[in-house]
Amino acid sequence: MAFSPNAETVFADGPFGSPLQPAKSEIRALLAQYEAAIDAYSSGAGSIAKSTRALLFADLAHAADVTAWVYADSTVAYNGIYRKSGASGAGSWTLILPLPFSFIIASDVGAGTPNAIQATTSIPVSSSALVWMNIFEANTASPVTVSFNGGTPLTIKTNAGNNVTAGGLTAGMIVMGIVSGSSFRLVSDQASAAIVAAAEAAQAAAEAAQGAAEAAVSSVNLPIITVADAGKALAVNPAGDGYEVKPTGELTAVANHTNAASREIRARYGDIPVLLDWSGGDDQDRLLNALATNPGSLIIPAVDLATPYEIEDTVILPPGTVLVGQGMRDVWDGNADKASFFRAVGAATARRWTDIDGTDAADDTPMFVAGGNGVRFKGIALETNSDTPWSMGLFFPCVKRCGYDDDVSVDGPWTDAAVYLDMTWSDRNTTLKALHPTVQTSTGMTEFRGGDAYLRGVRSLRIQGTTRDPSAADPNTWEWGWGGISDTIFNGGQYRPLGASASRACIWLDAALPGSTALAASGVTFNRPALRSGVSQYMAYFDRFSRVEFFGGYGEAPSGELAQWRLHSTRTTEISVWGGRYVRAPIYVDGVDSGQTMENGQGNHPSFYNRTWSGKGFFPGRVEDGGTIRPSAASTGALGNTSFPFASANVDQIRLGDNTKPRLMTAVGNPEGVVSAPVGSVCLSSNGTQYRKTGGGSGSTGWVVMVV
Structure with missing residues (x-):
């Protein structure tokens, strides 16, 4: 059976003169696999074998720590080595290890597409086993993915770590590889004919680009550049038949704004991107493309108010x-x-x-x-x-x-x-x-x-x-x-x-x-x-x-x-x-x-x-x-309370209710004929005498002595 990590990777030699020092965590992981395998085999691994997990789960008449194999379940992920927990007749079985196969056969019967292969295996695919797989039909594009047993698609990589070229996988071809993260890395390589064809196509494209560049250079009318032009930029001259040197501040983003499809990329202002530098089917597409490829500051050129930028969502x-x-x-x-x-x-x-x-x-x-x-x-x-x-x-x-x-x-x-x-x-x-x-x-x-x-x-x-x-x-x-x-x-x-x-x-x-x-x-x-x-x-x-x-x-x-x-x-x-x-x-x-x-x-x-x-x-x-402090509604609120009283109050009189109700007042000497108040009011005089209003309506008469 295969282990991951294995001894070859944990105890690798490393470069000459600087040998690799294995990490204790990797050593522990390797030894844990050894211990699990030894424990499995020593406790009877393989002595119990069931074709499906359901058959195994139905058989609990075994002591704790006994192991068993499930080898042919239609649900591939159920195949493997199980350990019994609990007493005989009770407890349950738990999957602990994959079946000890060093390679797995995968079958491509054309269920997918040439560039998105769907393959099946009889046991689960893991990174610890080599996978042998046939190719049903040649791929027509790159990259190509493969999905084992309906799992997450893995990108097929060549032995060198590159995507396979179009035609690199041919019908009837047998490939071998291992699962490595999100890719399926080939041990065998793609068809050499496809590699040669790709190289020849790249050569032809390079030669064509060279010819186009040489033709373009021969037609360019460039001005003579001097030291004084440092920091300036080239712009198409008014005649449209050459270039002229212009300060960057004179460059503006101008657009033919009759409709979104006809706007052109005109210029850039310094190093800040301009919205018109991006193409798009409409204004919103152009803006989204600009934001996706160039986050940061983005200049929005001014446009006619009659034809604004249109946002649809x-x-x-x-x-x-x-x-x-x-x-x-x-x-x-x-x-x-x-x-x-x-x-x-x-x-x-x-x-x-x-x-x-x-x-x-x-x-x-x-x-x-x-x-x-x-x-x-x-x-x-x-x-x-x-x-x-x-x-x-x-x-x-x-x-x-x-x-x-x-x-x-x-x-x-x-x-x-x-x-x-x-x-x-x-x-x-x-x-x-x-x-x-x-x-x-x-x-x-x-x-x-x-x-x-x-x-x-x-x-x-x-x-x-x-x-x-x-x-x-x-x-x-x-x-x-x-x-x-x-x-x-x-x-x-x-x-x-x-x-x-x-x-x-x-x-x-x-x-x-x-x-x-x-x-x-x-x-x-x-x-x-x-x-x-x-x-x-x-x-x-x-x-x-x-x-x-x-x-x-x-x-x-x-x-x-x-x-x-x-x-x-x-x-x-x-x-x-x-x-x-x-x-x-x-x-x-x-x-x-x-x-x-x-x-x-x-x-x-x-x-x-x-x-x-x-x-x-x-x-x-x-x-x-000189305003008035009052509650927002009549007969509500209070000034202070029993826990937070005011220390003192300086007032001329205290009115108990509206203007017709009695009041508590002060006066200098006798208030009779001097202080007006409603009947029932009390006046505290500075002569030490207290007076009560018994008559005289709300006028200043009717005050009588209360206490001498």
Whole structure:
């Protein structure tokens, strides 16, 4: 029987002067095979022989450690040496070794094809035995594969380790080889006639290439090159009959953009690849070919806005990809003629891209998906059609160091968001990873940078995580964006939602993280955003989120409209606004108008916080303007509690209920005729006397002494 590893490989001599030192692990593996074989034979190997495994399994009347052979089972993998475990009449048989054959006969009866052979054997094929096989018909191409007993196809390699040539395996030929990893390595070699034919064909091709090259060189009209031309490039001259030396900065990627099929490769800008350097049946094929063969920065040449690049289905950008646009689309007056402009066409293929609550439907159609860390977009414009609008323009599934800048435009009625940062993904979410195996997600969303951009959709920007209750969750098994979101900054930008439904917003933030309470994702900064809410319900929507900062900026709802800053009383914490102005923007808590607004009507800049304290929300209003602290609903809330009382309070009077109820007041001297209060009020005078109001209505009379 054959062993693997065997003594020849373990104790090989090695090169002269540097003999091989065998590894102890290989010595142990070799000796273990010896011991198993000796044990098998010494305990009666071969004394019990069954033609099928079923017959052997039915015979348990043998003591433990007795061995038996199965030699003719129709299921090849069942043939081999078995060991009995358990007492006689009980226990079971376990396969421990292959049958001790030094070679195996394989039969090719033409069940496969000339280039994908299907062969069968009577015992399992292994790397420890030589395989003898006939060839049913000659191969017509290269490479050729062989599958034994319906197993994984193995690439047939020559003795030298190369693919066999076309015709290298002839009908009726007998080959011998061994299984080596994913290949079947021939000990015998392919037909020599095929090798000679291949060599002659290669010679003819080389001679033809030489002739073509010599003819091409003879017709080239090259300018004289000097030292001063270092770093420059050759370009076809305007006459089209020669070349001229040009600075690389003057080279531009120009295309005849009447339709996708007629665009030509014109030039490259320095060392950065240009999209037009790749061929393809349409714009999407060209882009996919470019991304597959040249990951990294890719220049997208500007095109006429009337004939944009057309995207028909979701494009996943490999990690580290940077799409670099040219020009800028004029979203205001349409004066710009060209830009790096992509338009979604058709309905696209709807797929599931999120895991918000586990019931997410397969209805997402993002245009571009960041397939890993380091994906960025610079100066490109995206638009979805209005007949069959797609759901997202840019989709970032829990990846790091991604973003957009340089006047990116994502315009149109995107049904979910123009830009979507997803925190339901992570490296632990096996559900989403199985749906999209090429996407390489991280632990969380950090170091995202959003530069100046024009964003329009149902929501301009959405940062969304799971809505599952994290209060009893184990952080070590939490699947949804478990690394959180932090160090995420958005600089400038226009946020313009479309439509008037309750789900529309300039900014929408909602992402739970595991913890003792329903805490949220945190660590997002907005610098001078422009929140133009239109008729949408929300200017800014916050639910499961914390530590969001706004520095400066401006926002407004149209005249006659209101756009809420919406917060949750316990799940939203530490939202701060420093400077800026937001017009017609009331603050709502748990869907109820708090009576506060982001604009105080005097042009001052508001600041507010929402912090959870003992499970209660606290809003100091515009105290700097002499405002009033009050609960969001009548007869609710409290100042302090038994565990956390205030140290002192400085007030002129304490009102017990509305203006008609008694009050606790102070006065200097006798309050009669001086202090007005409802009947039942009490006044503490600085003269040491206490007075009670017994009459006089709500006027200043009717005070009587209570205690002298």
